Amino acid sequence: MGNPASNILSMKIATKGIFTFAGGTHPPQSKELTAESEIQRGPAVKQAAVMLSQHLGAACQPLLRKGNMVQAGQKIGDSDAFVSAPVHSPISGKVKDIALQSHTVLGRSPAIIIEAYEHNPTKRPVADKFTEEFDENKYSAEQICDAVRQAGIVGMGGAGFPTRVKIEPNPQFPKETMIINGCECEPYITCDYRIMLEWTNQIMAGIKLARKASGCSQVLIGIEDNKPEAIEVMSTVIEKSPNRDGIKVVPVKTKYPQGGERQLIQAILNKNVPTGGIPPMIGIVVLNVATAAAIAEAVVDNTPLTHRVVTVTGEAIDEPGNYYVPIGTSVEELIEFCGGVTQKSAKVIVGGPMMGIAIADLTTPITKTTGAITVLTKEQIGKAKFERQQTPCIRCGRCLEVCPEHLNPTKIAHAVKNNLLDVAESYYISGCMECGCCSYVCPANIELTGYIRTGKIFLARQKKKIPE
Amino acid sequence: MLTDLRVSCAPHISKPLSTRSVMIDVIIGLVPAVVAAGYYFRIYALILTSTCVISAVVTEWLCNKILKKPNSLDDFSAVVTGIILALSLPPSLPIWAAIIGSVFSIAIGKMVFGGLGSNIFNPAMAGRAFLTACFGMLMTSWTVPATIDTTMPKISAENTIHARTQATPLAWSKQAIKTKTGAEVVNEQFKDTFTGEVGGCLGETSAVALLLGGLYLLIRQTIAWRIPLAVLASAFVFSAIGYLTDNTAYASPLTHLTSGGMLLCAFFIATDPVTAPLTGRGMWIFGIGVGAITMLIRIVGEYPEGIMYAVLLMNAVTPLIDRLCKRIPAGGKPSA
Ligand code: SF4
Ligand code: SF4
Numbered sequence: 001m002g003n004p005a006s007n008i009l010s011m012k013i014a015t016k017g018i019f020t021f022a023g024g025t026h027p028p029q030s031k032e033l034t035a036e037s038e039i040q041r042g043p044a045v046k047q048a049a050v051m052l053s054q055h056l057g058a059a060c061q062p063l064l065r066k067g068n069m070v071q072a073g074q075k076i077g078d079s080d081a082f083v084s085a086p087v088h089s090p091i092s093g094k095v096k097d098i099a100l101q102s103h104t105v106l107g108r109s110p111a112i113i114i115e116a117y118e119h120n121p122t123k124r125p126v127a128d129k130f131t132e133e134f135d136e137n138k139y140s141a142e143q144i145c146d147a148v149r150q151a152g153i154v155g156m157g158g159a160g161f162p163t164r165v166k167i168e169p170n171p172q173f174p175k176e177t178m179i180i181n182g183c184e185c186e187p188y189i190t191c192d193y194r195i196m197l198e199w200t201n202q203i204m205a206g207i208k209l210a211r212k213a214s215g216c217s218q219v220l221i222g223i224e225d226n227k228p229e230a231i232e233v234m235s236t237v238i239e240k241s242p243n244r245d246g247i248k249v250v251p252v253k254t255k256y257p258q259g260g261e262r263q264l265i266q267a268i269l270n271k272n273v274p275t276g277g278i279p280p281m282i283g284i285v286v287l288n289v290a291t292a293a294a295i296a297e298a299v300v301d302n303t304p305l306t307h308r309v310v311t312v313t314g315e316a317i318d319e320p321g322n323y324y325v326p327i328g329t330s331v332e333e334l335i336e337f338c339g340g341v342t343q344k345s346a347k348v349i350v351g352g353p354m355m356g357i358a359i360a361d362l363t364t365p366i367t368k369t370t371g372a373i374t375v376l377t378k379e380q381i382g383k384a385k386f387e388r389q390q391t392p393c394i395r396c397g398r399c400l401e402v403c404p405e406h407l408n409p410t411k412i413a414h415a416v417k418n419n420l421l422d423v424a425e426s427y428y429i430s431g432c433m434e435c436g437c438c439s440y441v442c443p444a445n446i447e448l449t450g451y452i453r454t455g456k457i458f459l460a461r462q463k464k465k466i467p468e
Numbered sequence: 469m470l471t472d473l474r475v476s477c478a479p480h481i482s483k484p485l486s487t488r489s490v491m492i493d494v495i496i497g498l499v500p501a502v503v504a505a506g507y508y509f510r511i512y513a514l515i516l517t518s519t520c521v522i523s524a525v526v527t528e529w530l531c532n533k534i535l536k537k538p539n540s541l542d543d544f545s546a547v548v549t550g551i552i553l554a555l556s557l558p559p560s561l562p563i564w565a566a567i568i569g570s571v572f573s574i575a576i577g578k579m580v581f582g583g584l585g586s587n588i589f590n591p592a593m594a595g596r597a598f599l600t601a602c603f604g605m606l607m608t609s610w611t612v613p614a615t616i617d618t619t620m621p622k623i624s625a626e627n628t629i630h631a632r633t634q635a636t637p638l639a640w641s642k643q644a645i646k647t648k649t650g651a652e653v654v655n656e657q658f659k660d661t662f663t664g665e666v667g668g669c670l671g672e673t674s675a676v677a678l679l680l681g682g683l684y685l686l687i688r689q690t691i692a693w694r695i696p697l698a699v700l701a702s703a704f705v706f707s708a709i710g711y712l713t714d715n716t717a718y719a720s721p722l723t724h725l726t727s728g729g730m731l732l733c734a735f736f737i738a739t740d741p742v743t744a745p746l747t748g749r750g751m752w753i754f755g756i757g758v759g760a761i762t763m764l765i766r767i768v769g770e771y772p773e774g775i776m777y778a779v780l781l782m783n784a785v786t787p788l789i790d791r792l793c794k795r796i797p798a799g800g801k802p803s804a
Binding site: 021022023025027028187262266272273274275276277345346347348349351353354355356357358359360374376380381382385386388391392393394395396397398400404405406407408410411427428430431434436439440441442443444445447449450453 | 486
């Protein structure tokens with residue numbers, strides 16, 4: 001397959017990104033800690049706490065009771081709601097309890113706690129099952145959508161929007177373009193990078209399946225140009241793949257938050273998703289590379305999403321690396337598996353340092369959207385940030401300059417601080433994607449993102465009239 | 469296993485930047501101008517500069533004590549104000565006047581508004597305006613740089629300068645406007661304004677030194693590039709209009725740009741973040757306004773200089789500019 005012209009093209013793969021968005025910043029990448037570390041199998045856990053809500057949308061209802069036996073891969077929670085995704089057990093064992101666990105976003109929320117059987121083989125990645133010749137036409141669009149729903153796949157890049165809802169054709173908003181997000185702009189994290197290098201065929205299969213299900217004619221794979229190897233392997237696998245028409249790798253400039261879906265769309269297609277809107281409104285579906293891999297596994301292998309690759313990293317971690325981890329593993333167990341932490345650790349973050357959430361409760365379980373655990377030392381956090389010293393805003397405009405959503409962070413943050421929520425709204429607080437760029441650059445060390453997030457929560461409460 | 473974990477909202481890392489580091493950058497950017505002032509006006513320039521800096525710092529310390537506010541000296545903004553004020557003073561100014569100017573700059577120009585970040589007017593310009601209002605004479609007599617042979621007045625044979633003082637190029641050009649002759653002489657002086665061998669305020673005479681410092685700040689991205697560009701471009705355009713209508717009466721744009729504190733203003737005064745607009749569009753308007761008002765004052769008004777008034781006027785409308793130049797989100801205004 002492949003005509004000579006495209007073979008010539010394939011010899012010279014441009015890995016330099018020319019596309020980007022306006023705004024953004026360049027935090028130190030710190031990816032070298034784990035970029036070369038191959039995906040290894042994670043701990044054989046004794047216990048897994050599977051959160052009943054790991055996605056946007058309705059939480060699942062438990063399908064089991066305390067004391068029930070459960071098999072690895074068995075569905076243990078589901079919901080009738082359209083925007084939802086079932087959850088499955090990563091291990092075989094017994095339901096120990098259904099209890100509250102710490103969730104990074106939702107706070108204490110219910111989880112099914114499963115105690116593992118004595119002999120519980122750890123699951124392997126299935127990447128070897130996929131070849132370049134993968135033909136998605138063996139599966140119908142409905143079959144794919146159904147498998148994706150049954151496997152409980154959600155966006156694995158962060159927000160956790162149920163993938164079925166994303167890829168299923170919607171007569172109101174026909175989909176034209178699918179963007180595969182391989183940017184991984186967050187510092188420290190390398191799980192998507194490793195997946196692209198090691199699971200290339202699986203991702204490709206997932207992309208083609210998702211394209212088939214969604215009916216998109218064009219697929220653009222956005223990868224930051226600090227990952228030339230990933231750009232090369234992905235481009236090469238496209239060249240070798242049947243039915244590759246319309247699938248293309250687009251290198252984009254390395255800049256935080258290039259991996260934000262709105263920023264990626266802006267960079268690649270020069271289109272803006274309306275403020276407060278979502279990509280489907282302009283005919284675009286954005287999927288993360290890990291999600292694509294999960295789709296392939298779900299459709300071809302019929303396995304649900306029970307494991308994911310997590311980067312365990314940070315200068316305070318003894319053996320940083322990328323691990324294939326059962327969902328429901330506690331952060332504590334995972335850190336211990338990676339050799340524990342050094343004494344200097346000051347912060348444990350679920351996610352990366354720009355958008356991740358610092359936790360105090362190390363029993364917090366890994367969820368479908370947890371891409372990384374980053375443990376930072378006081379030095380990395382920086383003295384000012386560590387001690388949280390703020391000085392008055394000097395109106396330098398740096399926060400405006402970097403805001404990828406072109407907002408006025410200082411005005412919004414100070415409005416929230418002074419409890420002027422209507423002023424905050426008049427400066428479009430809802431447009432904030434909470435990327436953290438503004439706080440990152442502020443010389444006065446003001447927690448702009450924190451104030452804005454707080455303001456959004458207050459506004460949501462006000463609107464829903466939820467009592468404090 | 470792990471105790472004493474910090475939790476706080478994201479992001480958990482930050483750029484190694486602080487108000488202090490920004491101010492130190494500005495001070496570094498001012499060094500060439502101070503050195504040039506020391507070279508042209510000798511030891512008295514340095515005495516004047518240190519007087520301003522010290523009195524500014526002491527005033528801020530005292531104000532904090534009196535207002536029972538936490539110490540704010542470590543942000544170094546008082547030092548910046550002191551240097552900028554000094555650079556905008558005539559070299560012959562008595563020490564006591566410089567002290568009064570600095571005290572006013574900090575106490576009234578900054579601290580009564582609530583300290584750094586809350587002041588409306590550029591403190592140094594507020595101090596200078598106060599001095600001009602009180603001691604007009606002192607503020608407009610210009611010592612000839614020590615490097616010039618004072619027995620050979622630079623400007624022209626028939627002018628009446630005394631041995632020790634000399635009109636600034638702009639004051640001279642003002643004269644030229646009235647008499648409708650002589651702007652050529654001023655324009656010939658362009659070379660001298662570029663290196664600094666002319667009469668004028670401490671820091672406004674050497675364009676090279678100011679450009680050097682300004683460039684440093686631009687490269688370090690310490691100041692917003694839009695403001696200097698807007699100030700200089702609009703001043704250029706407006707002075708060019710004057711020059712093209714009558715080049716015997718009006719000085720050339722290059723003379724205007726390099727003299728009368730235009731560069732000091734463009735790089736160090738108008739770029740004071742606290743008193744300039746926040747938004748990009750606002751910065752353009754602000755810069756263009758400063759340049760235009762300055763040229764209006766220089767060409768049409770009575771004063772030969774005008775920077776100070778232009779900056780103070782634009783400072784006053786900055787909140788308005790910010791309100792009018794609201795940013796539009798990347799995705800457009802929300803439809804809801
Ligand atoms: S970056 Fe910080 S100091 Fe600068 S304008 Fe924004 S909030 Fe103010
Ligand atoms: S205001 Fe929101 S979108 Fe803009 S930089 Fe700050 S966190 Fe990012």
